Amino acid sequence: MTLLHALKTAALAGCLSTFAFSAAVSADTTVNGSGASFPFPLYAKWAKDFSKQNKGVRVQYQAVGSGAGIQAFIAETVDFAASDAAMNDDEISKVPTDKGVVLLPMTAGEVVLSYNLPGNPELKLPRDVFIDIFTGKLDNWSDERIAKANPDVELPDDKITVVRRSDSSGTTYVFTGHLAAISDEFKSQVGHGKSVNWPKSFVGAPKNDGVTAMIKQTPGAIGYIEYGYAEATKQPMAILQNKAGNFVKPGEETGAAALASAEFPTTDLPGYPGTPDLRVWVEDPAGEQAYPIATFTWMLMYQNQDQENAKVLRDFIEYGLTEGQKDATKMGFIPLPENVKAKVEEAMKLVGSSK
Numbered sequence: 001m002t003l004l005h006a007l008k009t010a011a012l013a014g015c016l017s018t019f020a021f022s023a024a025v026s027a028d029t030t031v032n033g034s035g036a037s038f039p040f041p042l043y044a045k046w047a048k049d050f051s052k053q054n055k056g057v058r059v060q061y062q063a064v065g066s067g068a069g070i071q072a073f074i075a076e077t078v079d080f081a082a083s084d085a086a087m088n089d090d091e092i093s094k095v096p097t098d099k100g101v102v103l104l105p106m107t108a109g110e111v112v113l114s115y116n117l118p119g120n121p122e123l124k125l126p127r128d129v130f131i132d133i134f135t136g137k138l139d140n141w142s143d144e145r146i147a148k149a150n151p152d153v154e155l156p157d158d159k160i161t162v163v164r165r166s167d168s169s170g171t172t173y174v175f176t177g178h179l180a181a182i183s184d185e186f187k188s189q190v191g192h193g194k195s196v197n198w199p200k201s202f203v204g205a206p207k208n209d210g211v212t213a214m215i216k217q218t219p220g221a222i223g224y225i226e227y228g229y230a231e232a233t234k235q236p237m238a239i240l241q242n243k244a245g246n247f248v249k250p251g252e253e254t255g256a257a258a259l260a261s262a263e264f265p266t267t268d269l270p271g272y273p274g275t276p277d278l279r280v281w282v283e284d285p286a287g288e289q290a291y292p293i294a295t296f297t298w299m300l301m302y303q304n305q306d307q308e309n310a311k312v313l314r315d316f317i318e319y320g321l322t323e324g325q326k327d328a329t330k331m332g333f334i335p336l337p338e339n340v341k342a343k344v345e346e347a348m349k350l351v352g353s354s355k
Contacts, residue, residue, distance in 0.1 A: 030057075030059075031080065035063075035068070037207040038170055059312070069300070105336065112293075114238075125238045135185060136201060141155045162223065164211070166205055212225055258291050259285075260337075261287065278298070302351070304353070
């Protein structure tokens with residue numbers, strides 16, 4: 001059985017996010033991480049394969065959501081963390097000053113809208129439609145705008161049930177970042193963040209697997225999940241209208257087109273002179289074939305830490321940047337562009353260095 005097949009099977013059983021992959025050998029050095037569920041399938045494979053190739057080493061990663069991962073990182077209860085929202089300046093300032101912070105984009109992906117309609121037909125959603133759905137203004141699938149965009153689809157006269165993340169989520173951060181960028185109404189009413197002011201009629205569920213399970217058991221439901229997870233679980237994904245007015249399917253090429261315009265800051269991370277700031281978001285890409293909701297996702301590392309752990313983490317990062325990137329496409333993620341890999345290669349040298 002391939003790992004991807006195992007992931008699909010586990011996801012369908014509703015237990016994907018609880019797995020912690022590790023080598024089956026007795027380990028002398030163990031590093032533990034937690035955080036974003038968005039990159040979990042990929043990070044889990046990296047952890048398993050890296051541990052298997054390095055005797056005496058075990059890397060473990062648990063999907064608990066970006067917000068919980070950041071809090072664990074601040075509290076120093078993990079060796080590393082992961083977040084689709086990186087960390088904001090306030091969160092960075094809460095990390096003990098003797099530890100230091102290094103934020104490394106390690107892969108990229110897309111947020112998709114998955115739904116439960118009779119026969120799950122291919123569905124196009126115009127920008128104004130998905131804005132109105134996620135502000136709670138549009139609550140029925142018979143809306144004439146949806147029908148106009150989908151003339152060959154027989155849409156039910158059913159209520160739309162919106163499923164959103166109930167945990168503090170980087171996926172929510174990315175998704176609401178796009179909606180807030182294209183709609184002032186959404187920005188003022190709902191907001192942009194890892195947790196936002198969703199309409200009370202929306203149904204909450206934790207992590208990608210929780211949202212997916214709720215969509216699958218609720219006729220007329222729609223919700224946002226990570227593309228790679230949707231691929232692994234064979235969830236239908238809406239074709240979204242982008243800034244250029246084109247309807248675009250999610251995928252490696254359209255995701256890469258979205259990230260092509262990303263420009264990293266030329267400044268250092270606030271509070272850490274000499275540590276590059278590798279935080280960047282493309283909230284409404286302009287490319288003709290750009291999928292509208294794409295993002296990098298980050299690993300959070302301590303600059304000053306135990307040297308043995310630091311060596312394992314640097315080797316793990318290097319593995320992710322080289323062999324690990326080959327897994328990205330197969331698992332529904334977007335490989336890092338070469339210029340971004342070069343930035344991460346340089347910044348990773350700070351992991352384990354003294355502040």
